[in-house]
Structure formats: structure tokens, C-alpha cells
Amino acid sequence: MGARHDSLYLAGEGGASESRLHRLAPEFKVAATVGFILAVVATPREAVWAFAVDLLIVLAVATVGAIPIRHVVRRLTIEVPFVLFAVLLPLVGRPPDVEVLGLSLSEAGLWAAWGIVVKGSLGVLATVVLASTTSIPDILSGLERLRVPPVLVAITAFMIRYGDVVTDDLRRMRIARESRADDPRWIWQARAVASTAGTLFVRSYERGERVHQAMLARGYVGTMPRSERAYSGGAVCFVPVVAATAVAGLAWVVR
Secondary structure, eight states, rough: OGGGGGGTTOOTTTTTTTTTTBOOOOHHHHHHHHHHHHHHHHTTTTTTTHHHHHHHHHHHHHTTOOHHHHHHHGGGGGHHHHHHHHHHHHSSSSSSSSETTTTEEEHHHHHHHHHHHHHHHHHHHHHHHHHHSHHHEEEEHHHHHHHHHHHHHHHHHHHHHHHHHHHHHHHHHHHHHHHHOOOTTSGGGGGHHHHHHHHHHHHHHHHHHHHHHHHHHHHHOSSSOOOOOOOOOOOOHHHHHHHHHHHEEEEEEEH
């Protein structure tokens, strides 16, 4: 895998900067991340203190993994579209309304927006910690060990591997159009954009056929080679999951 689509991973394989978290089996880390996110989702949105505890859990795991907190927080920008959607909920939610900074906002909408932002942020933070301590090949290998259908794992692997290739093709085609005085900002030039999309699809399809034939010629039987790297046990990964589950359960009890 190239470095461009594995940029979240912070330590090279076998590097001296690897922490104990890096060396844990990837299938345990993937399962623990999913379990933690489910526990966060199951937490009642009114339990603000519970989400504060979940945040501390994520930050503690990031510290154990020697991940700079600034790196983790910076990756939250990926959820900006969801935050923008959540901002609209207090404006269109149902009554009763409350006054906030001179604005009349829906109380139900405010709670809904809070739930989306806080749960989404914690989920993103958890996945960033996973991606920062587990390389993409290791994550795919972990998915196979978790009995995820091999076809889905293979599709995911090729999407990641060739996403940059397709993006580069699109960039070169855009430059070629603009060098011929094309300006796709105008509605009457939509035909050129549609032609570009069609050409890109055909090129990607043909490339996929060639790659598949080349893989078959090299003995591909439907599964990718597994990593031979040795990992330590991963049961410790579920400590944060148990803690988050306990927090969610307590939040429902004292609600």
C-alpha cells in the first residue's frame, strides 16, 4: 500500500516508535473499536457526564499508543458535513423552544444536534486511534480473521489501493480540459463534465479487468496474502469497551 492512503498510520512496521498498542493483533483492535462505538451510540444523549468519561477513555488509549492528541483532534475535520447538518436541527425541530443567545431554538433539536455531534466525534476519534496504530494491510487482515466475507475485504482493499490512481486520472483529465480553454463552471459545459465521468468509468473498468487478469496469472485464488508479522495478544483491547459499556449502563440507570 502506498503512503498516500495510509497517512493516518504513525509508525513504520517494526519501527522503534511503535507502542504496545501497535503490536496488538489487529482483529482485536477492530472488534474493540466497533464495540466502543456501539457503547457510545447506546449511551443516552442526556448523560453529558458519560460522554466526558468516554472522551477520557479515548484519550487514554491514544496516550498508550503514543499518538499525539493534536493529531487525533485534527482528524475531526472529516465530520464537518455532519456538524453542519446538526446545526440546522435546532432551527427546524419541534416545540417547545428555548432562548439561546437571543435565538428561539427547539429544545428537541438541540438535544438531537448534541447527540449527533458528540457521538459522531467520539466515533471518529476511536477510528482515528485505530488507524493510527494499525496499518491498512493489517486492518484488512484483521477483518479476514473476524470472518468478514473475503469478497468484501477484497473490494475494500482494491478501493483503497486504486482510489489514488483514479483520483490522479481525474486530475489529469481536468488539466487536459482546462488546457483546451474548458471552464466547467457554466451549466452549458455540463456535457464535457459528463463525458469526463464516462471516460473515467471506462478507464477504471478496463484497468480493473487488466489487474484481475494479471492477478489470476500470478495465482490469485480470491484472497490476499496475509501479513506474516507476529502480534501479541489483544484481549487487553476490550478494557476500554468494558469501561464504555459500564458507563452506558450506568447512564441509563441514573437517567
